[in-house]
Amino acid sequence: MSTPTWAQLGYLLAAVAFILALKGLSSPKTARRGNLLGAAGAVLACVIVFFANDLHNIVPILIAVAVGTVIGVLGAYRVQMTQMPQLVALFNGVGGGAAAIVALVELHEITERSAATPLFTLIATAFTVVVGSVSFAGSVITFLKLQELMTTRPVIFPGYPVAYGLAMLAVLGFSVWLVLAPSMLLGIPLAVFGLALGVLLVLPVGGADVPIVISLLNAFTGLTVAASGYVLENTLLLVAGTLVGSAGTLLTRLMAKAMGRSLANTLFGALRGGSTLG
Amino acid sequence: MSEPLVWLTIFVLSVFVGIEVISKVSPTLHTPLMSGANAIHGVILVGAILVAGSADSTPILALSLVAVVLAAINMTGGFVVTDRMLQMFAPRKKVTAAD
Incomplete structure (x- = not known):
């Protein structure tokens, strides 16, 4: 997939537009212009x-593209002002899901190719499948919590730390296996365990802290997109994804600080205070 | 410089740009900024179009098209909902200016 020079320059222009967009969105006067840019x-x-x-x-x-555009625009126009955070969560989730699917399809391409695939590319592919799935499942749970389709209270069940540890181990194990023997068939269980990890990550978070977690998952999706940019050898995806990943991480910390919470407390506070851990 | 190093350089510099560029965000803009950043990673649509455009079998094409739909929702919905959020800011600012 070699990209012509004019297209590379166009991607550079788009990357600059994204940087100026984030800059513009940081100040009330320029925010709307920034978003349009x-x-x-x-x-x-x-x-x-x-x-x-x-x-x-x-x-x-x-x-x-047309179907996705119609769904996205209708969703964005129909939503009530008070429901905007959960809609952002949902948009973030489908973005993560899209990145995970792109990585799965690329895995299929990799196995068809006769030449050996570089190690870093395989690691980035596994990363995209896992973190994209975490972001998708986590965002769906945040949506359900904010929409009050499930309890907004932190959910902890007996054996939660064990389940979390097992899911983490399964993800690591399958990632290593995938890098050593790349195949789309291995990517599917990896994605499933990634989904489980995403659900487990968000369940213990209380309703008031959910926006902080949405911001964190947003940064996750950014990093996923960056990794898929490396896999697809597309500089724009790398730059745009990394920008969102780093800006999103800082924003998550700023939001937590503004609400007087620490990030660790937001994610795992319920565990520490819960009866399961004494 | 070997190619992985070029990519690593772009990555590290982008990390610093991302942090630097939003470090002075005003707290009222936290949610719109999150939403705008969310729309920007919708550019994964480019990646989804690329894999769909080189799909060689129907199941792979179908899977890639699902990614295209999801990414298009993320991108267009993200920018539109951010614009709607920011529209709410405009009238409120006028009211405070009139006070």
């Missing part, structure tokens, strides 16, 4: 990808 950068990138690559299946792709 970010949208312009994203549209530019999507136009470039169609012209710079010899793509097949153009018609189904365009239909899929």
Whole structure:
């Protein structure tokens, strides 16, 4: 997948638009302009990808883009002001899910290729599958909590730390296995354990702390997109994903600080205070 | 410089840019900034289009198209909902200015 020079320059322009968008969003006067600039950068990138690559299946792709756009825009316009945080959580989740699927499909491509795939690429692929799944499942749970479709109280069950540890071990084990013997079939259980880890990560978080966790999952999705940029050898995805990953991490800390909470306390406070750990 | 090192350099510099560029965010803008950053990672749509465009079998194409739909929801929905949030800021600012 070699990209022509004009397209690389276009991606650079889009990356600059994203940086200026984040800068603009940091100040009330420029926030709206910043957001529009970010949208312009994203549209530019999507136009470039169609012209710079010899793509097949153009018609189904365009239909899929149209379907996603209609769903996204309708969702964004229909939502009540008070329900915006959970909608952002949902948008973040589907982004993470998209990145995980892209990595799974790329795994299939890797196994078809005759040449050996570099180690770092395989590690980045495994990372994308896991963290994308964590972000998807975690975001769905935050949505359910904020929408009050489930209890907003921290959920802890007996044996929770054991389940968490086992899920973590399974994710690490399958990641190593995947890097040593890449195949799409191994990617699927890896994604499933990633989903379980995402659910377990968010369950102990109380309702008031949920926005902080949404911001954390947002940073996770950013890093996922960055890793998939490395796998697909696309600099824009790397830069945009990393920007969101680092800015999102700082924002998570700022939000926690503004609410007088520490991040560790937000995530694991219920565990420490819970009867399960005495 | 070997290619992985070039990528590592871009990554590390982007980390610093991301931190630096939002370090002075005003607390009222925390949620819109989160939402705007969320829309930006919707650019994974580019990656989803790339894999869908090189899919060689129907199941793989179908899976990639699911990724395209999800990424398009993330990207367009993200920017639109951020714009709606920021619209709420505008009238409120006028009221305080009139006070």
